[in-house]
Amino acid sequence: MDLNAKIYIAGHKGLVGSAILRKLEAEGYTNLVCRTSKELDLREREAVLRFFAEEQIDYVFLAAAKVGGIAANNDYPADFIRDNLFIQTNVIDAAYQYNVKKLLFLGSTCIYPKYAPQPLKEEYLLTGELEPTNEPYAIAKIAGINMCKSYNRQYGTRFISAMPTNMYGPNDNFDLKSSHVLPALIRKFHEAKQSGAPAVEVWGTGTPKREFLHSDDLAEACLFLMEHYEDNEIINIGVGEDIEIKELAGLIKSIVGYEGDISFNASIPDGTPRKLVDVTKINSLGWKARIPLDEGLRSVYSAFNQDTLIQA
Numbered sequence: 494m495d496l497n498a499k500i501y502i503a504g505h506k507g508l509v510g511s512a513i514l515r516k517l518e519a520e521g522y523t524n525l526v527c528r529t530s531k532e533l534d535l536r537e538r539e540a541v542l543r544f545f546a547e548e549q550i551d552y553v554f555l556a557a558a559k560v561g562g563i564a565a566n567n568d569y570p571a572d573f574i575r576d577n578l579f580i581q582t583n584v585i586d587a588a589y590q591y592n593v594k595k596l597l598f599l600g601s602t603c604i605y606p607k608y609a610p611q612p613l614k615e616e617y618l619l620t621g622e623l624e625p626t627n628e629p630y631a632i633a634k635i636a637g638i639n640m641c642k643s644y645n646r647q648y649g650t651r652f653i654s655a656m657p658t659n660m661y662g663p664n665d666n667f668d669l670k671s672s673h674v675l676p677a678l679i680r681k682f683h684e685a686k687q688s689g690a691p692a693v694e695v696w697g698t699g700t701p702k703r704e705f706l707h708s709d710d711l712a713e714a715c716l717f718l719m720e721h722y723e724d725n726e727i728i729n730i731g732v733g734e735d736i737e738i739k740e741l742a743g744l745i746k747s748i749v750g751y752e753g754d755i756s757f758n759a760s761i762p763d764g765t766p767r768k769l770v771d772v773t774k775i776n777s778l779g780w781k782a783r784i785p786l787d788e789g790l791r792s793v794y795s796a797f798n799q800d801t802l803i804q805a
């Protein structure tokens with residue numbers, strides 16, 4: 494990508510898109526195009542086509558999606574499948590119609606079967622049943638992957654798909670009902686420390702394992718793939734290491750400096766028991782995650798703490 498190529502970052506206000514935007518700016522890209530969801534509702538086909546017609550975009554990072562943690566996915570299945578199908582279909586099709594040079598579509602590791610062998614190799618896609626709590630979201634993402642592949646096959650486009658593992662970083666969602674586990678636990682331990690609550694409730698049994706990738710690492714990987722990856726098949730982005738939820742809770746508890754207890758509410762679903770990605774493919778191309786979880790957690794907590802001080 495030339496430094497003056499016109500690059501559209503769809504979803505630039507979110508965890509992933511904002512990290513990609515920061516990375517592109519830091520690398521010296523000057524012609525970056527962004528729209529908030531108020532300015533451009535990506536679920537509206539006509540609006541998206543108009544936007545692509547006006548802007549004549551060269552490259553697209555498709556990081557816009559309706560995302561959420563286990564509870565949001567479980568409670569709003571229709572919203573997750575509908576909004577994601579609309580967003581990705583409109584952007585991918587407009588990118589084809591207006592001759593975008595290359596597009597990166599971001600999926601998720603929930604596209605892999607619930608009981609797939611670990612670590613998750615790219616070829617395990619569509620080899621078994623999905624995890625029910627996020628099946629609608631996963632099916633939308635699988636449709637996006639297939640759309641990229643099919644457009645490449647039929648129309649000769651260059652649309653690539655990457656599957657990042659669970660992510661965290663600046664601009665995450667800290668709302669307890671809709672967030673992912675990591676920001677939820679940061680907030681829960683922080684608030685329990687402030688209020689002197691005797692215990693923090695962690696959902697599920699605490700035994701599932703998850704892998705956590707800092708969004709700055711992810712952004713670097715996205716740029717790397719945009720520059721070096723041409724394959725039609727998906728590629729994982731991850732760290733290659735995972736941690737039990739109860740261990741994560743212990744780590745956040747100590748970073749926050751909370752001294753009470755941890756309780757587990759097993760009436761809330763655990764979701765997939767484990768989803769560690771195999772990163773052999775991306776590592777062998779020359780990219781590796783750099784930010785250790787402990788360091789990433791400290792920086793996220795320090796930013797969260799500062800924000801809450803400013804708001805108070």
Ligand code: GFB
Pocket residue numbers: 561562563564566601602603626627630631658659660671672673674675677678694695696697701703738761762763764765
């Ligand atoms: O991050 P999370 O919501 O999503 O939950 P998934 C991960 C694990 O942490 C689950 C447990 O076993 C949760 O039960 N957990 C413990 C908590 N305490 C909490 C809490 O306070 N809040 C939350 N949210 N979880 C999502 C998918 O799956 O991950 C999406 O639903 C997507 O489709 C995304 O793939 C990356 O990792 O289970």
